[in-house]
């Protein structure tokens with residue numbers, strides 16, 4: 001079996017999901033390549049060493065530039081806050097490394113464009129970890145739409161609701177709280193949560209042609225973890241937007257971190273002429289399907305338990321009826337990336353595909369400022 005030496009930067013939430021995926025993937029997928037946990041990198045030596053030991057990395061680094069310079073690293077996995085994605089990705093591309101970058105691709109579309117140009121110039125394989133595409137029920141939704149089972153699409157609806165920033169005492173910036181700091185994150189819920197919804201929507205329903213948005217920052221000032229000073233909050237705490245797709249369908253998207261009671265309510269619904277689909281992350285293995293061609297006496301919403309071998313990715317797991325979970329979406333992503341490496345192809349979404357989401361996020365934030373509809377260049 002061929003090996004692919006991974007150098008992962010950042011060992012937080014995503015560093016754990018990715019490390020798990022690299023460790024598990026060859027147990028369940030027949031692949032030409034096996035990822036090797038060659039090195040993990042983070043700034044704190046004691047903690048990165050402990051992480052390397054716990055997860056089975058062969059070595060560690062405390063400076064990401066040293067990791068990229070190593071000859072024994074084939075692929076750089078970027079699991080850092082968003083403000084570091086561009087610098088690391090461009091350096092990795094220039095060093096000829098493959099790149100797996102966490103989402104959002106960047107803080108802005110301008111940064112994303114620079115990254116796309118760097119990887120295209122270097123010709124390195126790449127992917128961006130929009131993992132919700134690889135929930136089997138979501139992949140199945142895409143297949144049903146592609147097969148024409150819904151007919152003409154009229155509506156797309158998506159939510160991503162959380163409640164973890166309601167307290168005014170929560171500081172902004174630093175470890176775990178960099179998402180509240182616009183300098184580190186780029187934006188608030190738009191780049192963090194809606195980017196996921198947009199990626200899935202565009203993948204399933206095609207390009208978005210225009211948007212009009214509203215954002216709100218409910219807590220205007222917070223203590224900054226790094227300086228101890230009370231400073232203005234520049235992220236969007238909540239964002240709602242309307243969109244038109246190029247195929248003529250209309251959409252409504254909403255994300256917030258102020259929906260008391262919701263921890264990660266990520267949902268989508270698609271209404272077509274012949275059928276509708278609905279999915280909810282809290283019940284991630286189920287796809288709700290309404291098919292108008294069903295005989296009228298049994299017509300209704302069908303609850304499809306996506307666990308059978310002929311449903312996406314499921315033949316690699318247990319037996320029909322037994323479900324999988326969140327962490328498996330990352331294993332699916334690694335499996336697809338490694339299958340692509342064997343063919344010399346990048347796994348979708350590539351940097352260029354993820355840049356489309358970045359452009360839409362920028363348009364959403366621009367519209368929220370101007371109060372106008374913003375067209376998305378095709």
Ligand SMILES: NC(=O)c1ccc[n+]([C@@H]2O[C@H](COP(=O)([O-])OP(=O)(O)OC[C@H]3O[C@@H](n4cnc5c(N)ncnc54)[C@H](O)[C@@H]3O)[C@@H](O)[C@H]2O)c1
Pocket residue numbers: 009010011012013014015041042043064078079080081082084102103104129130131175176192
């Ligand atoms: N795909 C998803 O569903 C998903 C979910 C959560 C986060 N993310 C994305 O993943 C990325 C990381 O998020 P997270 O939740 O894992 O964050 P986190 O705060 O848990 O981890 C960030 C890691 O980056 C490291 N880091 C920070 N600066 C560094 C530097 N200069 N050099 C080396 N390491 C450095 C930190 O030590 C930490 O280990 C973000 O881009 C985020 O948007 C994606």
